[in-house]
Amino acid sequence: MRIGELAERAGTTTRTLRYYESRGLLPARRNAQGHRTYDEGDLRLLRQIRTLQDFGFGLEETRPFVECLRAGHAEGDLCPASLLVYRRKLAELDTLIGELTAVRAQVGAQLARAERERAALAAEASVPGGPEPGCELGGRR
Template identity: 75%
Template sequence: MRIGELAERAGTSTRTLRYYESRGLLPSRRSPNGHRTYDEDDLRLLRQIRTLQDFGFALEETRPFVECLRAGHPAGDSCPASLAVYRRKLAELDALIDRLADVREQVGRQLAEAERAAAGTAGADRPGVDTLGAAAVPRCEMTG
Protein backbone atom coordinates (compact mmCIF):
# COMPACT_ATOMS: atom_id res chain seq x y z
CA MET A 1 0.00 0.00 0.00
CA ARG A 2 1.10 3.58 -0.47
CA ILE A 3 1.68 6.18 2.21
CA GLY A 4 -1.75 7.83 1.91
CA GLU A 5 -3.58 4.54 2.40
CA LEU A 6 -1.39 3.57 5.34
CA ALA A 7 -1.96 6.96 6.96
CA GLU A 8 -5.70 6.63 6.54
CA ARG A 9 -5.83 3.08 7.89
CA ALA A 10 -3.62 3.99 10.84
CA GLY A 11 -5.57 7.16 11.60
CA THR A 12 -2.60 9.46 11.22
CA SER A 13 -1.06 11.80 8.66
CA THR A 14 1.47 11.18 5.93
CA ARG A 15 3.65 13.79 7.60
CA THR A 16 3.70 11.71 10.79
CA LEU A 17 4.62 8.60 8.80
CA ARG A 18 7.52 10.42 7.16
CA TYR A 19 8.67 11.56 10.59
CA TYR A 20 8.54 8.00 11.96
CA GLU A 21 10.51 6.92 8.92
CA SER A 22 13.15 9.60 9.56
CA ARG A 23 13.44 8.36 13.17
CA GLY A 24 13.93 4.78 11.99
CA LEU A 25 10.66 3.50 13.43
CA LEU A 26 9.00 2.83 10.11
CA PRO A 27 10.86 1.08 7.29
CA SER A 28 11.74 3.01 4.18
CA ARG A 29 10.89 0.88 1.15
CA ARG A 30 10.38 2.25 -2.32
CA SER A 31 8.69 0.83 -5.38
CA PRO A 32 10.56 0.93 -8.73
CA ASN A 33 8.85 4.24 -9.52
CA GLY A 34 10.05 5.77 -6.21
CA HIS A 35 6.81 5.62 -4.20
CA ARG A 36 6.94 4.54 -0.58
CA THR A 37 5.38 1.13 -0.09
CA TYR A 38 4.05 -0.46 3.07
CA ASP A 39 2.40 -3.70 4.12
CA GLU A 40 0.22 -5.04 6.94
CA ASP A 41 3.25 -5.47 9.22
CA ASP A 42 3.90 -1.73 8.93
CA LEU A 43 0.31 -1.06 9.91
CA ARG A 44 0.84 -3.27 12.97
CA LEU A 45 3.96 -1.25 13.86
CA LEU A 46 1.99 1.98 13.62
CA ARG A 47 -0.84 0.66 15.75
CA GLN A 48 1.68 -0.36 18.41
CA ILE A 49 3.29 3.09 18.35
CA ARG A 50 -0.05 4.88 18.53
CA THR A 51 -1.33 2.72 21.39
CA LEU A 52 1.81 3.36 23.43
CA GLN A 53 1.68 7.08 22.72
CA ASP A 54 -1.97 7.14 23.80
CA PHE A 55 -0.72 5.65 27.11
CA GLY A 56 1.76 8.52 27.45
CA PHE A 57 4.91 6.85 26.15
CA ALA A 58 7.41 9.10 24.40
CA LEU A 59 8.12 8.22 20.78
CA GLU A 60 11.59 6.93 21.61
CA GLU A 61 10.11 4.67 24.30
CA THR A 62 8.20 2.84 21.57
CA ARG A 63 11.40 1.74 19.80
CA PRO A 64 11.89 -1.56 21.71
CA PHE A 65 8.30 -2.56 20.92
CA VAL A 66 8.78 -1.77 17.23
CA GLU A 67 12.06 -3.67 17.13
CA CYS A 68 10.39 -6.63 18.83
CA LEU A 69 7.69 -6.72 16.15
CA ARG A 70 10.26 -6.34 13.39
CA ALA A 71 12.16 -9.30 14.81
CA GLY A 72 9.10 -11.41 14.10
CA HIS A 73 7.60 -11.67 17.57
CA PRO A 74 3.81 -11.90 17.70
CA ALA A 75 3.52 -8.90 20.04
CA GLY A 76 5.65 -5.84 20.56
CA ASP A 77 5.79 -6.40 24.29
CA SER A 78 7.08 -9.97 24.20
CA CYS A 79 10.77 -8.98 24.32
CA PRO A 80 12.89 -8.19 27.40
CA ALA A 81 13.63 -4.62 26.23
CA SER A 82 9.91 -3.87 25.94
CA LEU A 83 9.25 -5.26 29.39
CA ALA A 84 11.99 -3.00 30.77
CA VAL A 85 10.24 0.01 29.23
CA TYR A 86 6.96 -1.06 30.82
CA ARG A 87 8.69 -1.33 34.22
CA ARG A 88 10.25 2.14 33.87
CA LYS A 89 6.93 3.65 32.80
CA LEU A 90 5.09 2.05 35.73
CA ALA A 91 7.69 3.43 38.16
CA GLU A 92 7.31 6.85 36.54
CA LEU A 93 3.52 6.67 36.82
CA ASP A 94 3.69 5.54 40.46
CA ALA A 95 5.94 8.50 41.30
CA LEU A 96 3.56 10.85 39.50
CA ILE A 97 0.56 9.42 41.33
CA ASP A 98 2.36 9.87 44.66
CA ARG A 99 3.21 13.47 43.78
CA LEU A 100 -0.37 14.18 42.72
CA ALA A 101 -1.69 12.68 45.97
CA ASP A 102 0.63 15.00 47.92
CA VAL A 103 -0.51 18.02 45.93
CA ARG A 104 -4.16 17.02 46.39
CA GLU A 105 -3.65 16.80 50.15
CA GLN A 106 -2.00 20.23 50.23
CA VAL A 107 -4.78 21.80 48.17
CA GLY A 108 -7.38 20.19 50.44
CA ARG A 109 -5.67 21.70 53.50
CA GLN A 110 -5.50 25.11 51.84
CA LEU A 111 -9.18 24.91 50.96
CA ALA A 112 -10.13 23.97 54.52
CA GLU A 113 -8.07 26.86 55.92
CA ALA A 114 -9.55 29.28 53.40
CA GLU A 115 -13.10 28.15 54.24
CA ARG A 116 -12.45 28.55 57.98
CA ALA A 117 -11.00 32.01 57.42
CA ALA A 118 -13.92 32.99 55.19
CA ALA A 119 -16.44 31.75 57.77
CA GLY A 120 -14.64 33.65 60.50
CA THR A 121 -14.70 36.96 58.63
CA ALA A 122 -17.95 36.59 56.73
CA GLY A 123 -19.75 39.36 58.57
CA ALA A 124 -16.81 41.49 59.65
CA ASP A 125 -17.34 43.99 56.85
CA ARG A 126 -21.13 44.26 57.29
CA PRO A 127 -22.48 46.37 60.10
CA GLY A 128 -25.01 44.71 62.34
CA VAL A 129 -23.73 41.20 61.62
CA ASP A 130 -21.52 39.27 63.97
CA THR A 131 -18.68 37.06 62.79
CA LEU A 132 -20.94 34.00 62.71
CA GLY A 133 -23.26 35.68 60.24
CA ALA A 134 -26.15 36.25 62.66
CA ALA A 135 -27.73 39.67 62.99
CA ALA A 136 -26.37 41.54 65.95
CA VAL A 137 -28.85 42.28 68.66
CA PRO A 138 -28.87 45.97 69.61
CA ARG A 139 -28.10 46.57 73.22
CA CYS A 140 -30.69 48.39 75.17
CA GLU A 141 -29.80 49.96 78.42
CA MET A 142 -32.52 50.41 80.89
CA THR A 143 -32.63 53.50 82.87
CA GLY A 144 -34.56 53.67 85.90
Protein backbone atom coordinates in the same frame (compact mmCIF):
# COMPACT_ATOMS: atom_id res chain seq x y z
CA MET B 1 -0.12 0.10 0.05
CA ARG B 2 1.08 3.65 -0.53
CA ILE B 3 1.86 6.23 2.14
CA GLY B 4 -1.50 8.04 1.88
CA GLU B 5 -3.48 4.86 2.40
CA LEU B 6 -1.31 3.81 5.32
CA ALA B 7 -1.69 7.24 6.93
CA GLU B 8 -5.46 7.09 6.53
CA ARG B 9 -5.76 3.55 7.89
CA ALA B 10 -3.48 4.39 10.83
CA GLY B 11 -5.29 7.64 11.59
CA THR B 12 -2.22 9.80 11.14
CA THR B 13 -0.57 11.98 8.50
CA THR B 14 1.93 11.29 5.77
CA ARG B 15 4.22 13.81 7.43
CA THR B 16 4.18 11.75 10.63
CA LEU B 17 4.97 8.60 8.66
CA ARG B 18 7.92 10.28 6.99
CA TYR B 19 9.13 11.40 10.42
CA TYR B 20 8.86 7.85 11.78
CA GLU B 21 10.78 6.67 8.73
CA SER B 22 13.53 9.24 9.40
CA ARG B 23 13.73 7.98 13.00
CA GLY B 24 14.09 4.39 11.83
CA LEU B 25 10.77 3.25 13.29
CA LEU B 26 9.08 2.64 9.96
CA PRO B 27 10.84 0.84 7.09
CA ALA B 28 11.70 2.84 3.99
CA ARG B 29 10.79 0.48 1.16
CA ARG B 30 10.21 1.83 -2.34
CA ASN B 31 8.73 0.32 -5.47
CA ALA B 32 10.19 0.58 -8.99
CA GLN B 33 8.62 4.01 -9.47
CA GLY B 34 10.24 5.26 -6.24
CA HIS B 35 7.01 5.39 -4.23
CA ARG B 36 7.03 4.31 -0.60
CA THR B 37 5.26 0.98 -0.09
CA TYR B 38 3.90 -0.53 3.10
CA ASP B 39 2.17 -3.69 4.21
CA GLU B 40 -0.10 -4.86 7.04
CA GLY B 41 2.93 -5.39 9.27
CA ASP B 42 3.74 -1.70 8.96
CA LEU B 43 0.18 -0.87 9.96
CA ARG B 44 0.65 -3.06 13.07
CA LEU B 45 3.84 -1.14 13.90
CA LEU B 46 2.02 2.16 13.61
CA ARG B 47 -0.87 0.99 15.75
CA GLN B 48 1.61 -0.14 18.40
CA ILE B 49 3.35 3.24 18.36
CA ARG B 50 0.06 5.15 18.53
CA THR B 51 -1.27 3.03 21.40
CA LEU B 52 1.88 3.54 23.42
CA GLN B 53 1.90 7.26 22.71
CA ASP B 54 -1.75 7.45 23.82
CA PHE B 55 -0.55 5.91 27.10
CA GLY B 56 2.06 8.66 27.45
CA PHE B 57 5.12 6.87 26.09
CA GLY B 58 7.62 8.99 24.21
CA LEU B 59 8.49 8.10 20.65
CA GLU B 60 11.88 6.65 21.58
CA GLU B 61 10.22 4.53 24.28
CA THR B 62 8.23 2.79 21.53
CA ARG B 63 11.37 1.58 19.74
CA PRO B 64 11.76 -1.73 21.69
CA PHE B 65 8.12 -2.59 20.97
CA VAL B 66 8.59 -1.88 17.25
CA GLU B 67 11.77 -3.95 17.18
CA CYS B 68 9.99 -6.79 18.95
CA LEU B 69 7.26 -6.78 16.29
CA ARG B 70 9.84 -6.62 13.53
CA ALA B 71 11.55 -9.67 15.06
CA GLY B 72 8.38 -11.61 14.32
CA HIS B 73 6.65 -11.63 17.69
CA ALA B 74 2.86 -11.50 17.72
CA GLU B 75 2.90 -8.63 20.23
CA GLY B 76 5.39 -5.83 20.68
CA ASP B 77 5.67 -6.33 24.41
CA LEU B 78 6.92 -9.92 24.46
CA CYS B 79 10.61 -8.99 24.39
CA PRO B 80 12.77 -8.21 27.45
CA ALA B 81 13.53 -4.67 26.24
CA SER B 82 9.82 -3.90 25.99
CA LEU B 83 9.21 -5.21 29.49
CA LEU B 84 11.99 -2.97 30.76
CA VAL B 85 10.30 0.06 29.19
CA TYR B 86 7.01 -0.94 30.87
CA ARG B 87 8.80 -1.15 34.23
CA ARG B 88 10.41 2.26 33.75
CA LYS B 89 7.11 3.81 32.74
CA LEU B 90 5.34 2.34 35.77
CA ALA B 91 8.04 3.75 38.06
CA GLU B 92 7.67 7.14 36.36
CA LEU B 93 3.89 7.01 36.78
CA ASP B 94 4.24 6.04 40.44
CA THR B 95 6.47 9.07 40.99
CA LEU B 96 3.96 11.35 39.24
CA ILE B 97 1.09 9.89 41.24
CA GLY B 98 3.04 10.60 44.43
CA GLU B 99 3.69 14.18 43.37
CA LEU B 100 0.06 14.71 42.39
CA THR B 101 -1.10 13.22 45.69
CA ALA B 102 1.09 15.71 47.56
CA VAL B 103 -0.24 18.63 45.50
CA ARG B 104 -3.80 17.42 46.08
CA ALA B 105 -3.18 17.36 49.84
CA GLN B 106 -1.84 20.93 49.72
CA VAL B 107 -4.83 22.16 47.72
CA GLY B 108 -7.17 20.36 50.13
CA ALA B 109 -5.46 22.03 53.10
CA GLN B 110 -5.75 25.45 51.43
CA LEU B 111 -9.45 24.83 50.75
CA ALA B 112 -10.07 23.77 54.36
CA ARG B 113 -8.26 26.89 55.64
CA ALA B 114 -10.21 29.16 53.27
CA GLU B 115 -13.52 27.58 54.28
CA ARG B 116 -12.72 28.07 58.00
CA GLU B 117 -11.79 31.70 57.35
CA ARG B 118 -14.93 32.27 55.30
CA ALA B 119 -17.09 30.75 58.04
CA ALA B 120 -15.44 33.02 60.63
CA LEU B 121 -16.05 36.09 58.44
CA ALA B 122 -19.65 35.07 57.86
CA ALA B 123 -20.14 34.72 61.63
CA GLU B 124 -18.68 38.22 62.19
CA ALA B 125 -20.92 39.65 59.48
CA SER B 126 -24.03 38.36 61.21
CA VAL B 127 -23.10 40.29 64.40
CA PRO B 128 -24.32 43.92 64.41
CA GLY B 129 -21.35 46.14 63.55
CA GLY B 130 -19.51 43.24 61.91
CA PRO B 131 -17.77 43.57 58.56
CA GLU B 132 -19.85 44.21 55.45
CA PRO B 133 -19.89 41.49 52.84
CA GLY B 134 -17.52 42.56 50.05
CA CYS B 135 -17.92 39.65 47.68
CA GLU B 136 -20.40 36.97 46.93
CA LEU B 137 -18.65 34.80 49.51
CA GLY B 138 -19.13 37.36 52.25
CA GLY B 139 -15.57 38.68 52.45
CA ARG B 140 -14.45 42.15 53.60
CA ARG B 141 -14.37 45.20 51.35
